[in-house]
Amino acid sequence: MAGVGTIFDLADRRREADEPHSPVVRFGVGKPLRLDAGVDFAPWQIAYQTYGTLNADRSNAVLVCHALTGDQHVVNEHPVTGKPGWWETMVGPGLPIDTERFFVICPNVVGGCMGTSGPAATNPATGMPWGLEFPVITVRDMVRAQAMLLDHLGIESLFAVAGGSMGGMQVLQWAASYPDRVFAALPIAAATRHSAQNIAFHEVGRQAVMADPEWRGGRYFAENTNPRRGLAVARMGAHITYLSDAALHRKFGRRFQDRDNPTFSFDADFQVESYLRHQGITFVERFDANSYLYLTRAMDYFDLAADYDGVVANAFRGTPTRFCVISFTSDWLFPTSESRAIVHALNAAGARVSFAEITTDKGHDAFLLDEPELFAIVRGFLEGAAKARGLPAR
């Protein structure tokens, strides 16, 4: 496998972007992806993974939407890092999103770098990666691309759409854009819009990437450089926002890393520094710097109300979809107030909605972690929805 156990270099990155370790659907010039930026983008491609079996009447499909730095490898070994999938706790046989019962599909988002069209993919006109020539994309574009994939796979309606963070934004967009195709929606740790604070954090990350001299205006593939440091700093900053003060303190406190006393230098004296540096380094091995710019931008632009006369409830007026909104007490990036705003809008729209706030100190990342209460709620919600949908009992 490319990269596993070796250094994943720029050539591997390009190969994974064009010829990924996943099934790919390629759309020709006759089937362009209509982008919010006003571009009919073609040819384009979308890579995806599936788990479980589609039933005879095609009614058990669950779309899993990944977050900013996630990808389609939900529960299989990652082809680049060799690590387990990012939602092994939630998706699988007998787990809340039960692959013995549901047919789970997870596509890589447009703008990503794991096989769906994005800035790391090859621009057929130049033979080189798109870089900043790639059009700016939105969450709605991601969802439109996923809908075209499902059309191609012959899946008319989804039993459920689930995702956390940017994945949760896609869930909300799915329910707004295609209400008749979504039976149940599970936006976790999400929001109807990206807040000013969150845009600000993203801008710091992007500036870190762009400040790296190896970024070269986004043309690092052509110039054979790699903006590792910039992207690592961006990741370090972002990673702090995914945790919480309490979780950081619990995990690291003020403990020193492999030493008993401070070195009076700028070495990673503290465990927390060492941890963050590790997060930065491992991230750049699997992620494309330009993709990071594009996907953070897509989240910044997300504002569901803006498409519906400034009223979020209008996005869900008369929706047949049943919703389960979940937030975490210590998530300060997508705080409970944002989930409450979703619930408020859904109530105003008369939607069938459940909302639970889960007590945890793990911050925004809690949706990826071992949270038994989260699992019980997702399981119960999907169980109730499956019954209402007439899916056979477990």
Added chain:
Amino acid sequence: MLSRLKYDLTMAEAARGPGGSRVDLIVVADMVEPGARVLDVGCGDGELLRLLETRGVDGRGIELSREGVNECVAKGLAVVQGDADTDLEDYPDDAFDFVILSQTLQATRKPREVLEHMLRIGRHGIVSFPNFGHWKIRLQIFFGGHMPRTDNLPYAWWETPNIHFCSIKDFRELCRATGAKIEEAVALNAWGRRMRLKMPWWFWNLFGEQAVFLLSRPG
């Protein structure tokens, strides 16, 4: 609403009807038309919603306690975490056929506003509450000289979530003040059973341990 959850535990062994449901909940459920859209404010662990679901009712719930909400959602019920005192105003007019306050009203800060919201959101309201005019309670205050504690109301005054107790008589006064129309009223005795005969109000106010009112909008 938090009270409801704890209250349910103390009530758990109270009279249960066929199918194992609490009689007071059956009385409430009997007032709901089949197929109606219902909002249960302070739905506790979801027992009433489950009962309604078996009768083909489209039920939603609001519950203050996080444990109650999470338990309900894990059971597949459509319940949101929220506060009757602050969150009812988020619901549009006429969103439901029935809004239910089952053992909840006495735990709200502003019962009058909650009652007004319930009849704005729903065409009908159903309110059940412990009757503070019951003779045992009167005796405890009169002879004991202390705030009453009963099997159904086990809290000391300093820890009770029930901050707005009322008698059946008091509740009728609130209905008059808000213009709410009383369509039906039922009193339950100490064993949670429906008091059989149509009695005068003063009798219910003395011997009814709980009351269930079906209300409609001021006409």
